[in-house]
Amino acid sequence: MTRRVLVAGGAGFIGSHIAEAYLADGWEVEIIDDLSRGKEHNVPSGACFTRLDVRSPEARERVARGRFDVVNVQAAQIDVRHSVEQPAYDADINLLGLINLLEGAGSGGVGRVVFASSGGVLYGEAATVPTPETAPKMPVSPYGVSKLAGEHYLRALAALRGFEGVAMRYANVFGPRQDPKSEAGVVSIFVSRLRAGQALTIYGNGRQTRDYVFVRDVARANVLASTARLPVPDEHDAIGFNVATSTELSVVELAETVGRVLGRTPDIRFEDARAGELQRSSLDTSKARQVLGWKPEFSFESGLAELISWFEREERNG
Numbered sequence: 001m002t003r004r005v006l007v008a009g010g011a012g013f014i015g016s017h018i019a020e021a022y023l024a025d026g027w028e029v030e031i032i033d034d035l036s037r038g039k040e041h042n043v044p045s046g047a048c049f050t051r052l053d054v055r056s057p058e059a060r061e062r063v064a065r066g067r068f069d070v071v072n073v074q075a076a077q078i079d080v081r082h083s084v085e086q087p088a089y090d091a092d093i094n095l096l097g098l099i100n101l102l103e104g105a106g107s108g109g110v111g112r113v114v115f116a117s118s119g120g121v122l123y124g125e126a127a128t129v130p131t132p133e134t135a136p137k138m139p140v141s142p143y144g145v146s147k148l149a150g151e152h153y154l155r156a157l158a159a160l161r162g163f164e165g166v167a168m169r170y171a172n173v174f175g176p177r178q179d180p181k182s183e184a185g186v187v188s189i190f191v192s193r194l195r196a197g198q199a200l201t202i203y204g205n206g207r208q209t210r211d212y213v214f215v216r217d218v219a220r221a222n223v224l225a226s227t228a229r230l231p232v233p234d235e236h237d238a239i240g241f242n243v244a245t246s247t248e249l250s251v252v253e254l255a256e257t258v259g260r261v262l263g264r265t266p267d268i269r270f271e272d273a274r275a276g277e278l279q280r281s282s283l284d285t286s287k288a289r290q291v292l293g294w295k296p297e298f299s300f301e302s303g304l305a306e307l308i309s310w311f312e313r314e315e316r317n318g
């Protein structure tokens with residue numbers, strides 16, 4: 001029997017790649033998205049799309065009545081600064097929206113829920129880098145708190161309602177379709193600005209590091225996590241999987257690498273460090289390797305080359 005998955009947020013950056021990866025693996029794919037940030041043209045052909053808000057009764061019904069094997073929740077309010085300004089709005093989408101879908105999954109006999117969490121914000125300034133799943137959690141923003149709380153709702157409601165839950169703790173995801181205007185997309189921002197001959201702005205001294213994982217690797221991890229045999233959820237971190245490269249790249253190194261690959265020397269402007277910004281962030285992926293049989297296949301440079309080709313295609317197509 002063909003397996004069925006609903007991808008919430010599947011018109012967005014990561015969700016659309018995940019939908020493609022399920023389709024390539026032979027799944028039937030339904031997508032719901034309110035298009036607040038996603039775009040209908042991101043929906044892959046072969047997937048069925050309905051415009052729905054994850055907080056709506058219609059979305060819960062869709063999950064409950066769709067005979068889905070897996071529900072994959074990518075839909076979220078993703079802007080950290082917005083969550084600081086409006087924490088209630090963030091929680092409304094990221095927690096009440098998630099709970100709404102989890103309730104649908106419970107009544108619809110869904111086998112497993114895969115949830116997009118964030119390793120970048122869960123651990124805060126970690127003592128161990130690359131950081132394992134078991135590290136202390138200290139999110140500093142309401143967005144980070146909503147991701148951690150979302151994991152707890154997932155684990156608790158999975159046990160109460162009888163489905164499995166898995167939380168994908170992404171590092172900094174980059175690749176085609178990431179909005180160069182979004183604050184999360186520093187790689188897209190640098191590529192877009194350098195191609196336009198514009199200066200790059202770096203906040204602080206530029207030595208802060210991040211772990212950049214290519215979006216198609218992230219999509220493959222989601223598909224593997226949909227069927228892999230999972231550890232018994234006897235403690236919170238059992239449901240969590242870091243999805244990353246375990247490689248640290250500083251912002252200055254990032255700017256230089258993008259410049260080298262594009263054949264342009266970046267004009268870098270330094271501005272004051274942003275309050276609350278982490279100095280180091282990189283995630284240990286041993287668990288995903290062992291349990292999911294996953295490891296990243298794209299180096300930063302090969303992912304960057306894919307991203308640049310996409311920018312060129314988009315420009316040609318207007």
Ligand SMILES: NC(=O)c1ccc[n+]([C@@H]2O[C@H](COP(=O)([O-])OP(=O)(O)OC[C@H]3O[C@@H](n4cnc5c(N)ncnc54)[C@H](O)[C@@H]3O)[C@@H](O)[C@H]2O)c1
Pocket residue numbers: 008009010011012013014015032033034035036037038039052053054055073074075076077078093097116117118119120169170171172173174184
């Ligand atoms: N991009 C990253 O580096 C990164 C890192 C860690 C975690 N994440 C998480 O991964 C997931 C996907 O992020 P992304 O970067 O693709 O962002 P995105 O904004 O491109 O995708 C989110 C999608 O959810 C949709 N959405 C938002 N609110 C909705 C609602 N109320 N109802 C229905 N749909 C709604 C948006 O329209 C969008 O298509 C999010 O949960 C995000 O928190 C992303």
